[in-house]
Amino acid sequence: MMLTKRKISLLIFLSFFLLSCDSNSKIWTIFREDDLLEHPPAKRCAECHQEIYKQWNKSRHAVSYISEDYKKATNHYAKTKCLACHIPLEMSIAEKPEIREIHREDGINCVSCHFSSKDKAMHGPYDVFSPPHPSMQDKNFKKSIVCSSCHQETYKQWKKSNVSKTCQECHMKPVKKMDLIQKFPFDLFHLAKKVYNHSFPTTIAKQEDLHLTAKKTEDSLIIILENISIPHNLPTADNGNPKFYVLATTYKNGEKKENFTEVITPKYALEYKKPKKIEFITFEDFDKVNIKVLRKLSWKKQKELIKSVNIKF
Numbered sequence: 001m002m003l004t005k006r007k008i009s010l011l012i013f014l015s016f017f018l019l020s021c022d023s024n025s026k027i028w029t030i031f032r033e034d035d036l037l038e039h040p041p042a043k044r045c046a047e048c049h050q051e052i053y054k055q056w057n058k059s060r061h062a063v064s065y066i067s068e069d070y071k072k073a074t075n076h077y078a079k080t081k082c083l084a085c086h087i088p089l090e091m092s093i094a095e096k097p098e099i100r101e102i103h104r105e106d107g108i109n110c111v112s113c114h115f116s117s118k119d120k121a122m123h124g125p126y127d128v129f130s131p132p133h134p135s136m137q138d139k140n141f142k143k144s145i146v147c148s149s150c151h152q153e154t155y156k157q158w159k160k161s162n163v164s165k166t167c168q169e170c171h172m173k174p175v176k177k178m179d180l181i182q183k184f185p186f187d188l189f190h191l192a193k194k195v196y197n198h199s200f201p202t203t204i205a206k207q208e209d210l211h212l213t214a215k216k217t218e219d220s221l222i223i224i225l226e227n228i229s230i231p232h233n234l235p236t237a238d239n240g241n242p243k244f245y246v247l248a249t250t251y252k253n254g255e256k257k258e259n260f261t262e263v264i265t266p267k268y269a270l271e272y273k274k275p276k277k278i279e280f281i282t283f284e285d286f287d288k289v290n291i292k293v294l295r296k297l298s299w300k301k302q303k304e305l306i307k308s309v310n311i312k313f
């Protein structure tokens with residue numbers, strides 16, 4: 001309560017002082033913090049954008065350079081052609097980014113996505129008044145195209161799907177309405193806005209995202225699997241090695257007969273709304289099959305179950 005009272009009187013005082021000058025006036029430049037325009041590390045942005053920093057810090061983007069998988073895949077950083085998307089300086093729409101020489105341990109950091117040295121401003125979804133650094137509203141931040149300079153293959157798949165739902169609508173859902181900054185006194189001057197999830201969750205397909213049917217022939221089991229709602233391949237990858245697995249177990253009169261496994265890689269993935277036929281040659285007769293679909297992310301050891309169904313014949 002005390003803090004609120006203090007905040008309110010300060011706000012009134014500052015408003016009288018500042019409202020006497022309009023927002024184009026030079027007075028605001030006393031709040032300018034010039035190092036913000038020199039590609040600082042994410043920790044520097046966290047001095048004001050604390051909540052967003054905490055989310056980003058949990059994301060795969062924050063570990064894109066220091067992860068064990070990346071180290072291994074590049075022979076401990078020997079492959080320089082990989083750097084552009086894993087430690088980008090700035091990204092320009094639909095082009096491979098430039099490589100950053102500093103703060104590499106930051107991976108894909110705040111300025112990689114938000115800063116443009118062309119107009120020396122932070123680009124973002126809102127029209128904001130931000131005295132510490134210039135900001136520029138950029139409509140692309142609401143569109144899938146901001147993800148396209150690195151997620152090139154996934155973006156192509158998405159485009160082909162003709163679905164209007166954007167990458168952000170699934171991988172950057174609104175977390176809550178709050179201040180974009182948590183630093184006094186700047187927080188007094190801004191209204192709460194929607195903050196979108198900067199931990200960029202991968203999420204997992206739901207049962208109903210995959211349509212599955214099975215048929216029995218004289219000497220085989222045929223499974224038709226279709227990705228009916230995710231507008232990119234499953235698994236999708238510009239790099240890395242994610243996988244899907246289809247496991248089938250046949251039964252006769254309740255007794256287990258045979259096990260079958262099909263591994264689905266990014267190259268032969270489940271494309272959006274394109275049924276995939278999987279055929280297992282069977283040697284023993286069966287009257288029931290249990291089919292499981294699992295996924296394994298590139299950077300996780302364990303497999304996760306998406307769907308399990310029993311079908312009787």
Ligand code: HEC
Binds near residue numbers: 191
């Ligand atoms: C000294 C405080 C401060 C620091 C440090 C700071 N910002 Fe900001 N930033 C602001 C304020 C104030 C706003 C406007 C907030 C509002 O209107 O709700 C803002 C808004 C933004 C926006 C929204 C722009 C838009 O148009 O939607 C982005 C993006 C942004 N900052 C990025 C950054 C990045 C990246 C860094 C680190 C390089 C950074 N900021 C460091 C104070 C700061």
Ligand code: HEC
Binds near residue numbers: 067147150202299
């Ligand atoms: C500057 C390049 C770049 C941009 C721009 C970018 N990403 Fe990424 N993204 C990556 C890289 C590299 C990884 C892999 C990091 C790792 O796991 O080491 C990644 C990982 C991810 C993951 C986790 C994937 C997994 O395997 O679990 C998601 C989800 C994701 N990004 C979504 C997005 C979305 C949505 C956007 C657009 C708002 C976006 N990314 C923009 C480079 C980028």
Ligand code: HEC
Binds near residue numbers: 042046197
């Ligand atoms: C991979 C690219 C990417 C990275 C990395 C990233 N952002 Fe964002 N940021 C976005 C996108 C895309 C949006 C717009 C989301 C929307 O409106 O749907 C956004 C929105 C914002 C906004 C406006 C509020 C909001 O959530 O929409 C601020 C402020 C911001 N980012 C600051 C930061 C800061 C600070 C960091 C580092 C801690 C950071 N961003 C890292 C892509 C990124």
Ligand code: HEC
Binds near residue numbers: 234295306
């Ligand atoms: C309708 C929601 C939806 C949209 C739109 C969407 N995704 Fe996804 N995405 C998912 C789901 C669900 C998964 C998890 C699939 C699984 O492994 O179960 C996923 C997985 C991923 C992965 C992890 C790769 C893997 O297979 O391990 C990346 C990277 C990714 N998406 C990037 C993107 C990008 C980039 C866009 C926009 C071009 C996008 N997504 C659009 C729902 C969506």
Ligand code: HEC
Binds near residue numbers: 082
């Ligand atoms: C065009 C941009 C781009 C380039 C260049 C690039 N990557 Fe990536 N990388 C990505 C994206 C985007 C992801 C996110 C995973 C996905 O697409 O499902 C990723 C993911 C990965 C992953 C999986 C993450 C994990 O932690 O398991 C590894 C490993 C990887 N990249 C290694 C490399 C190597 C090695 C090179 C060079 C031969 C390279 N990358 C070049 C964009 C790129």
